[in-house]
Each structure stands twice: as structure tokens, then as C-alpha cells.
Amino acid sequence: MSRRVLLFLCALTGVVAGLAAVLLKSIAHACREFAASLVAWHPGMVWVAPALPVAGIFLCLFLVRWIYRRKHYDKSLSGVIYSTHNGDGNVPFYHTFGHILTSGMAVGLGGSAGLEAPIALTGSAIGSNLGKLLKLKRDQKVLLLACGGGAGIAAVFASPVAGTMFACEVLLPTFSHSVLVPLLIASATGSVVASAIWTTHSFVQVAPVWSYDQLQYYLLLGVLAGGFAAYLIKCSLVLAKRLEKIPSVWKRAVAGGLVLYVVFLLFPCLKGEGYDHIASLGQGSLTGALAGLPKVSLEHQPWSMVVLLLLLLLLKPVVSVLFLESGGDGGIFGPSLFCGAFLGYLLYAILTLLGLQDLSPQVFICLGMGGVLAGVMHAPLSGIFLTAELTGSFSLLIPLMLVAALSTFVCRSLSGHSLYKSILISRGEQADEQVELRLLSQIKAAALLDRNFIAFQPNDTLRTMQQAVVRSAFSVFPVLTEDGSLAGMVMADELRPLYQKTLFDDNILACDLMHVPNQILQPENTLAEAVNAFDSSAWRVLPVLQDGAFVGFLDKGAVLDYYREMLHDKTEML
Incomplete structure (x- = not known):
């Protein structure tokens, strides 16, 4: 396929993914408006409002089990990354359509999750299935x-820049300039497609000014963001493992x-994506960010407000994971941004109470968002550009770089892997790319089978074997019985000196x-299995049998040469 055609397919994938994002946001917005009108209908509906996210869980389960007919419904990007x-x-x-309905309704009704992972999963499925429809090569399909x-x-x-960085850092195993x-x-x-149709912006555009004199506080925020990201990852793994002990999805729900x-009744601000609360913080409206919570005066009880913010910060990951593992659909992007904003504001509030002046809450909010998101995904560039583009705070690029890099380093030191890769490891799957294993697993031994050989019979004499060695350049000769089965193998290097002494x-x-090989292959074995067999044997060639009959040899050198060719083709995929 030519490069021009591939670029056109990439643009087409972007158009369809943009339309899917608009549809997803429209469904979520309609459900959010329905929930708001229902709560405003009667004062007694205040007791019903916390139940709407729970209703979203059961709606998801109904769609998945009865409409989609799926027993397993992967809601994270772990499967895509694998x-x-x-x-x-x-x-x-x-996945090209499922999450548009399930996550749209679940998050729209107040589920404590984000729409970003579902749309990323939807877009990935769109590109993958387009490549599958056109029967593209694996690398081209992965690119789409x-x-x-x-x-x-x-x-x-x-x-758009954050989307590109996300694909490079999270979805693709390695970065190459050819995919940029x-x-x-x-x-x-x-x-462009989504913005042309959906003009509402979730975040307030700010342009905060940062100071070199406060750089040490930004670095402290980077460390805290990395530690909190590790806490979020740990919460996800521990709660998921505990809830798996409930076998029935309905009982779990x-x-x-x-x-x-109960949690949403006590802490209404933990519902939904939380972007409204982040916007309120950015506008300096703390009461708006904490809407529905007990009124605590920052002037008269300032440290009570700090405790309340800390409590919300610790509860949000637990609530989000509980919502998702109970059957709801959504992602961890929204909760990560929520927690990052509240973490940044919490540090700002503490420093202010300690007597520090001239601190900008918007700076700490933006840096906290970028830091936590970068730490959770181990994707510093995604955290930097997503925060900058969302809030318009490109003036914060330098402190964002420091906070995101530091947060990623701290989180990686504490958790080892990103959230998505940690989920893969918890399932017993390989998280990091295994290029050799993946490439060699795609090819069968039959593709490199050497069917040219000279066979001996068990009763052939040394004189007969010497004549065959002189006529050929083979280094190994199979010894076959009358029915074609393998009895052993004779090595030419051992035959020549012996013949000279006993002419x-x-x-x-x-x-x-003859020697009896300790490893035998079959044509349907993959080259990855063949490499394992070579590692367990001192032989450079191994016999290949089909239905008990000898059909040829597989040479270790041929396998290595083929692997090098596959690596070269991979680097030239475009």
C-alpha cells in the first residue's frame, strides 16, 4: 500500500473517531440534562440523585449482557495496549460502538469516571477494524x-497535540518518526471534526503566571503527584482483585x-467527571467546587477545609474504581484530572495557611492535573500538552515539564508500571513489548523448512555414507527407517575423520x-517455539516430523536471518 493511501486512511480514521466522540458527548450530555431536570422536579428527588449513577451501572450491565451478548466486556485500554x-x-x-452507549449513559447519569478511555478504545477499534477490513499488514493495522x-x-x-502524544506514549510500543x-x-x-460540531468547552481558559521563586513548591507538587498516581494505581488493582471474589456481576453491582x-449522598461532588468542579476551582470559587458538601468557612476553620479536601482527594480514586468494577463504563482520565486539580489546590491552600504569599491557585491546579495524569499513565508528554491545551496555559510549559517528569519518575519508582500495564500484569499477561516473541510467533516452521537432504538407512555402511558426504555439502544426514520415521542423525564432521582411519x-x-536428537519439531510449530527448542539443544539444525515421518530440517541460522529481515521490514513499514 502506498504512503498516500495510508495517510488517507489515517485521516478517514480521524474523521470517524471525531464523529464517534461527538456522539458519545451528546449522549452523555443528554443523560446529564435528564438527571438534572429529574432532580429539580421535586425537592424530595435529592434522595434519588445519588441513585442515578447506580442506575447507570445496571443500564450498562443490561446492554452488555442482553443486547451486546458479551460475558467479558473490557473497559480499559489494557487490551488495546496488549x-x-x-x-x-x-x-x-x-468496541467500535459499544462504549458510546454504555459509557455515555453511565457517566452522563453521574458515574464517577471519564469519557476519554471509552472514546480512545472506540477510536482504536475503528482504526483496527478498518485495517482488518482492508487486510492490511499488522504494522499498518497497529498504526491505524x-x-x-x-x-x-x-x-x-x-x-490534537495531546492526542498524538497519547498515541505515541501509551498505545504504541515504540516511537518512530515515520508514525508522527x-x-x-x-x-x-x-x-477539527469534533470542534466543528461540538462547540462547548469543558474547561476555562486561563493564563496564569508562574515564578522562578516558587520553583521549589512546583517540584514538591511533582513528588506529591507521583506518589498520588501510585496510590491511584494501587487502589485500582486492590479493589479490582477484591471485587473479583464476587462471582455474580449482578451481586457485585x-x-x-x-x-x-451512600458516598454520593454524603459527597455529591464525587459524581461525574468532575470537570465542573475543576472549572470552579480555576475560577476561584471554592464553594462551587465543593457544592453539596457541609459549609466550612475557610476564614474561621481553615484547617477543616484542608482536611475536607484531603478526604475528597483520597476518596475519588476509590469511588471511581468501585464504579467501574461494579459494572459501570468509563475511564480513569477524568478522575486523574480531578484528583490532580484538587491535589494542586490542596498544596496551595496549605502553603497559604503557612503564611506564603503571592501564590497562584491556577498554577498549582494546572500543574497538579498534568502531574497526576502523567504519573498514572507514565506519559509525561501527554500530561504536559493535555493540560496546556485544555486550559490554554502554554505559559506553564516549563513547570509542567518539571512536574510531569518528576511525577512519572516517582510513580514509576513506586508502582513499576503504568495503570494499564499494571492491569495486564495482574491478569498474568506480558505488559512490555516482546518483539522477538511476537515476530517469531507469526511464522510457522514450515515456512523455513529445508526439504533438501540425503537420507541414510540404519544398515548403510561407512563406505556408502562416505560417497554421499563427498557428493554433497550437507552437514547433517537423517537416518530413516523403512517407514520414513527418524531413527537418528549422522554428523558429517564426525564421519570424515573416522572414514580416513577405517577406509x-x-x-x-x-x-x-547416529545421534538421537533431544528436540523434534513439527511443521505447525512457530519459530518462537523453534527458538526455545534450539536453546534446549546443542544442535544447530533440528529435524521436523509430520505424522511421525521425517520431512526436513530447520536450521537455526535460517531462523536468525529471517528474524533480521522481519525487523528490517518493520522499520520500513511506511
């Missing part, structure tokens, strides 16, 4: 998958729903000189 790192680049078709995921993020956030142009085209296209109802000795037979 597909790009070690899989075949395929994403199940139902990444274009779809990046375009989805770019469309839902109106952040296709990703930029897809992300820009998705963002009931148990989780009861807990969520006319016909008493030495092939069965006396």
Missing part, C-alpha cells in the same frame, strides 16, 4: 489503531451500588554413528 505490543493489532468489532485512539482523545478534549505524520493528521482531523449511593571398514554402520 494488542499493539504483543498481539496482532486486532480489537474486537463491538493508534491513529483512532489518538484522534478520539484529540476530539473529546479538543487537544499519520498520527498528527488523524488527531488534527478528529479534533448491588454491593457496589449500595456503597456508591575399507564396512562393519561400521549408520546406526552405530
